[in-house]
Amino acid sequence: MSSNPSDHGDTPQDPLSEMLARLFGGGQAGGIDPQELAKAAGLPSDPNAMAMIFQQVQAMFSAPSEGPVNWQLAKDNARRVAAAGGDPSVTPGQAKEVDEALHVAQMWLDPVTDFPSTTSLGRAWSRAEWVEATMDSWRRLTEPVAVSISQALSNAITTQMPEEMKSMMGGASSMLANMGGAMFGIQLGQAVGALSREVLSSTDIGLPLAEGTMALLPANVTAFGEGLDVPDAEVRLYLAVREAAHARLFAHAPWLAPHLFGIIESYARGIHIDMSKIEDVARDIDPANPESIQEALAGGVFQPERTPAQAAALERLETALALVEGWVDEVTAAATSNLPSAEALREMIRRRRASGGPAEHTFASLVGLELRPRRLRDASALWALLREERGIDGRDAIWQHPDLMPTSEDLDDPAGFGKRRELLDASDSDVDAALRRLLEGGFNEPPADEAADGSSSADASGDATEPGEDPGEDEPGSDGGGKAGPAA
Template identity: 30%
Template sequence: MTDNLFDRLADLFRSPGPVNWRLAREIAESSAGNVEPVDPWLDEEYRDLAATAVRYVDAASPLDPVTAAVSPRILDRRGWASAAADGLAYLAEPLAAKFGAEGPAPEMVQMLAPALIGLQVGGMVGALSHRIMGGFDVGLPPARPERPFYLVPNIEEFAGKHDLDRRQVRLWVAMHETTHVAAMAEPWVREHAVKSMSAFVASLEVDEEAMTTRLEMLQDPEAMQRLVEGGPAMPPLLAARGGAEQLEDVRTLMSIAEGYAEFLVDRCVGNLIPQAAALREAVDRRRAEPAPGEQMLAQMMGLELDHARYRLGTTFCQEVARRWGDEAVHRLWESPATLPRSGDLEDPVAWAARALL
């Protein structure tokens, strides 16, 4: 955080509400860094590739890409961070309700909890702004249909770091983002995801020791900086007392969305992305690396995104296509009854016995 932001913290802490969204946005923007304008020609290229991806998904998939066809947001890190915090309200605001009259120093908890949650949400969003390439990359389902977005500096940096053809990477990202947006725009898919996440959040309980530690950190600027940046490993602020099944449902859904996007890349634009194998390997390596934003999510609510499962979603779709054909893969999005369960990712035969017969 900048010194100027620290100087304004006393004022920011006074913002009303169960979550201090004003503080969350300020922290997110400060962590994201300065504005990085996207060159007009690059903006136009992303829009062209996004439109191309919409046409391919519309032609090859039962998903309706009408939401994805809306003009995409071509963003820099700060542009995304300034708007992204509010999208986590469906998770953050129920968390705020956990900080009631029980636990350590209840009056102090109720006074500082909105700022603490805002601080951690803002820090998490700011950290993610340096990593994600689009909505498909966040790892959490959206609470409502969202426009596709492309976080240009991260996409370009990823392509350069791994010596990949930039236009191929942009098209790969556009296919993944379009598929993700179209899938999450399906009312039953989004309802299933949000319901599962809400059930997981409902199972969380405040860890009193972790809460006390964080309250003490709010009184020390250096400690607060560590809190915003993720700092050293800390126990989760809230710990799950159940909810494992619901969390697995969300992880499975996100894995299937990723695997289905890979399936469409192969079927629709495989010939346009000759570096696809190298690109996927680079994505897998990147996801295996610790990500500060994801670590902060784990520290806040014990939620591990488990990106390793994304590869299971890809192999599942490949195996279903090999055994029963492409039409069987498309049936994933038919209804809640055909959506794979957690164990199905490693046992597509079990899924087929339930969904195809």
């Protein structure tokens, strides 16, 4: 009989590898109850679904990964959650209805915005198709957070591990390094999958998650319209106008999408994980006691802490999202004024976007970031006022450059935006004029008003020379006396 208890006739495993295998369901005895771990991590408790998830986690631990997070695991879990309870494929009839609604939406938008129609493709998506189309954007938005969490967990456990245990790790080192990323991937998939059951379109959260595409999700649109006492066609058309308005805005303000993603990425790069908290938890975890790990997960040990810089970034993001959603809200209201139910639908969308759904809250708790335009109504009022003051062209021209955009101060006082903008423009004009004179050497010349009347400050003091005088000779009336002699 082998002296190594982990040797069952196959290749012996080191103790840590065997412990981790048992931890994630690979052993017959001991280990964590998958349903209890799922409950602690906020995951579905269905035994079959959790068995499949843990099989993928084990596969990730035993195979090389592209990085600290297995994004395939995240996407597979998102698709699984999206399909929970049914995710019917889009029928040809539904695809035709969405296509027609988007075409009508484009025509209705033409008179109310200066932005022309785009070449964006129109699509009708199932929830799984939304997951597939948007997963790259979710990866871009969350990868810095995932990396921070994975590294923090790995460093904390490694630091607390005895030296003799480190020497026994062997092939388990990669599993240890990816443990935090695996948990993050599972949770991200859960959040994205839940969102797929709530979103109505590709831009429903205010970001162009599927660039170059307009899309509605017929199943979710139908669920949204239930109980509204509004014809399905009107609901679909109103949402199509909103989707087409988003598409026009992002297409004709090409700086906008990178600007929004840049704020989010800046926020994510500043994610700070409380290492001392993780180290304290890692010190108290007993691998033989599943409850200790469950308590660590349930205690929010991986919850990122918000720094002052991140709070400022979050305020910029909320203002930017409010401006996007406020413009879309104002333009959609103008385009759908002939719909009997337009005002009721507008109010429902406003409340929905301002409060966020359950899945949005799940995502916010995962990365510490809320994608909600809290000041949507203020922004909508600002854009409406600008349309009255400047017309449609003048209102939409503000989207030409980020420096022209209203600020949170403008949302506080929409009526004062024009005056503040005039003062800012005047200040910028003065700076530009001064810079131009400096570059042209103009500061060596007398100001234009002085040159025009032939006087200068030097004339007033009597220090300037008259034309034809030799500056090296004394002036008339001086002690030197005499007139200037003839030119040589």
